[in-house]
Amino acid sequence: AFLSCFILDSVCWEVVGVVKLWNEWCRTTNATNVLPTDSFCLFYQLISDPTVLLCQCSCYVAEDQQFQWLEKVFGCMRKEGLQVTILSTCPVADYKTQESTLTLPSPFLKALKTKEFKEPVCCPLLEQPNIVRDLPAAVLSYCQVWQIPAVLYQCYTDVIKLDTITVEAFKPLLSSRVLKSLVKDVSESTKNLKKLLTTNETHNIYI
Amino acid sequence: LLQPAVSVGNVGQLAIDLVISTLNMTKVGYFYTDCLVPMVGNNPYATAEENSMELSINAEVYSLPSKKLVVLQIRSPFIKNKYRPFCQALLSWVESSKCARVVLLSSSHAYQRDDEQLLGTPLRYLLTPDLEKAVGGLMQELNWKEMEKVAAYPGINDKEKVLHIPGGGITKRLFTESCSKGIQMAVLLKFCSEGDNIPDAFILVNYLNEWLQLIKNEVSDSNNSTDASSQWKIPSSWRLLFGNGLPPALF
Numbered sequence: 001a002f003l004s005c006f007i008l009d010s011v012c013w014e015v016v017g018v019v020k021l022w023n024e025w026c027r028t029t030n031a032t033n034v035l036p037t038d039s040f041c042l043f044y045q046l047i048s049d050p051t052v053l054l055c056q057c058s059c060y061v062a063e064d065q066q067f068q069w070l071e072k073v074f075g076c077m078r079k080e081g082l083q084v085t086i087l088s089t090c091p092v093a094d095y096k097t098q099e100s101t102l103t104l105p106s107p108f109l110k111a112l113k114t115k116e117f118k119e120p121v122c123c124p125l126l127e128q129p130n131i132v133r134d135l136p137a138a139v140l141s142y143c144q145v146w147q148i149p150a151v152l153y154q155c156y157t158d159v160i161k162l163d164t165i166t167v168e169a170f171k172p173l174l175s176s177r178v179l180k181s182l183v184k185d186v187s188e189s190t191k192n193l194k195k196l197l198t199t200n201e202t203h204n205i206y207i
Numbered sequence: 208l209l210q211p212a213v214s215v216g217n218v219g220q221l222a223i224d225l226v227i228s229t230l231n232m233t234k235v236g237y238f239y240t241d242c243l244v245p246m247v248g249n250n251p252y253a254t255a256e257e258n259s260m261e262l263s264i265n266a267e268v269y270s271l272p273s274k275k276l277v278v279l280q281i282r283s284p285f286i287k288n289k290y291r292p293f294c295q296a297l298l299s300w301v302e303s304s305k306c307a308r309v310v311l312l313s314s315s316h317a318y319q320r321d322d323e324q325l326l327g328t329p330l331r332y333l334l335t336p337d338l339e340k341a342v343g344g345l346m347q348e349l350n351w352k353e354m355e356k357v358a359a360y361p362g363i364n365d366k367e368k369v370l371h372i373p374g375g376g377i378t379k380r381l382f383t384e385s386c387s388k389g390i391q392m393a394v395l396l397k398f399c400s401e402g403d404n405i406p407d408a409f410i411l412v413n414y415l416n417e418w419l420q421l422i423k424n425e426v427s428d429s430n431n432s433t434d435a436s437s438q439w440k441i442p443s444s445w446r447l448l449f450g451n452g453l454p455p456a457l458f
């Protein structure tokens with residue numbers, strides 16, 4: 001949602017690819033007919049700079065599909081000069097800390113980065129004993145092993161449905177080197193966010 | 208090569224954590240595979256701010272040249288149908304890297320023990336024929352107990368005996384494949400149940416130490432025992448194993 005509102009638009013970006021997959025978590029039963037509104041992974045390319053790709057993953061990639069997803073997606077990309085940024089959310093109840101999670105000021109951002117990632121991160125690093133799973137973990141593992149600079153921003157939130165506060169928790173990223181040049185007009189984005197929320201009443205975006 | 212099996216109570220993995228943490232082993236590589244569920248986190252053996260920021264993945268290799276020891280740590284479960292490919296990949300790596308021996312730390316369901324196994328030590332060992340020739344005598348001296356075989360058809364026919372390691376994950380498969388490939392492999396396992404398996408990990412790692420002498424057993428003055436428990440260093444990632452702190456409002 002954050003990327004849809006603050007970065008993506010139909011003027012500067014175009015759809016260049018799609019990953020189709022099916023598992024028990026997918027809401028649609030029709031796996032062959034892919035529409036942009038279907039819950040699959042869409043790849044957008046920045047028209048003014050084709051080296052910039054954005055992937056919107058709005059479905060759950062199961063654990064036995066993650067490796068193939070990685071091989072297919074990264075197999076199409078040049079590794080030189082590649083840098084990866086991942087945005088993800090997860091329930092704050094999963095966050096391990098000395099205090100109870102009830103008193104934590106959620107939502108909050110935590111980051112994990114690979115060895116090659118040398119830029120400053122926009123929030124504190126995720127401390128042990130916390131870990132990350134699923135596709136974000138698979139992507140980060142791939143990047144760590146193949147020495148690609150990558151950073152994951154994980155937002156811990158206590159809300160299940162889409163809400164403005166959680167989306168805005170990602171705002172510190174707008175000042176990062178990667179997103180600074182891509183961000184649209186912020187006031188326009190906030191309006192888009194409100195619109196997105198009202199149209200998403202029934203749509204279940206995977207968090 | 209020292210490694211765990213992903214088995215009941217994760218005892219092997221906990222024991223390996225103790226080995227890596229205590230011996231301050233250096234990470235030398237990754238075992239990148241599609242057979243394990245992906246996971247990442249920051250350095251689980253961090254001792255200070257400076258070394259806490261290195262990313263760790265689900266299967267990593269550590270080494271300690273002074274003891275000619277290489278350790279593989281596995282941190283996540285196997286993906287369905289991937290047991291065999293993993294064993295094949297692992298054993299072909301063992302062979303191609305000319306590894307001298309493999310020691311597998313594992314565990315088995317305590318509730319599956321028979322009457323005799325309920326008494327005495329919960330620790331067992333297994334050696335492939337090639338390793339039996341080399342160290343079989345040492346096991347006798349240490350007074351270790353070999354894992355018993357069980358009847359293939361219990362109740363019907365007690366003559367045919369097979370190796371059965373319930374809850375052991377890939378243990379049996381790795382062991383039998385190593386036997387047929389002529390690899391020197393030892394399995395060290397403990398009977399246990401799910402729960403707080405930290406004591407089990409200590410017991411297993413002390414068992415390993417009786418043989419490999421990874422750390423010195425300091426004889427304690429108070430009870431004259433050679434128990435090396437206090438010399439193992441618990442890694443920082445073992446915090447909060449059973450959840451967060453409780454909200455004060457609960458009381």
